[in-house]
Amino acid sequence: MLIELNKVGRRYHMGQGEFWALKDVTLSIPESQLVTILGPSGSGKSTLLNIMGGIDHADTGTVRVTGVDLSHASERDLTQFRRDTVGFVFQFFNLIPNLTVRENVEVTADIAKKPLSIDEVLDAVGLLPMADRFPSELSGGEQQRVSLARAVIKNPSLLLADEPTGSLDFVTSRDILRLLVQSTRPTTPPSCWSRIMLPSPI
């Protein structure tokens, strides 16, 4: 099993009270499964993804991903886990503005154990002709494709996408989702994203 969550809870303190963002979440996700996480705002989607990806920690329960127990991992171990195991795609791209498309992807490739070919990945997302451009010279959809290339380049066991189309128009969203599906099949493992197929204002 790639991901195993057992009675996972996460609470946040709000003023003098506390708020449980996740309560007793138990689920297992095998390899090569494409999972969509749906739910209203505040339902815990991002918290769940962040815990699976080692960005956040659970307050109760156990979390195992690729056999690694994240529940008791140190910050150093979590950093190593994220670097070796997880590819992230965020809603707002988080690209490095003063690096070109190729350099943004190269940064991740340089620290990966078994990176894929940069040219092949850029070609797969249709950005090879734009490899020398800077993020500010790209559209939102193109920037998200860079973000996807950066996540995929290290050939991660787990690809997590948190609202990857949240800031894109419908047509561009469809293209990005198609790329996400392609990137998870047939060779790579599950992708989780929240709020799939959101028709943002065109």
Add this chain to the structure above:
Amino acid sequence: MTDRVIRLRSGEVEEDRLVGRLIKAEEVTW
């Protein structure tokens, strides 16, 4: 196309099912 849908509500799993189909925008709850 997705293999599986996990629907959350108030931090709990409300639904977890295998689907093997496209998720439509109308299904998304804000």
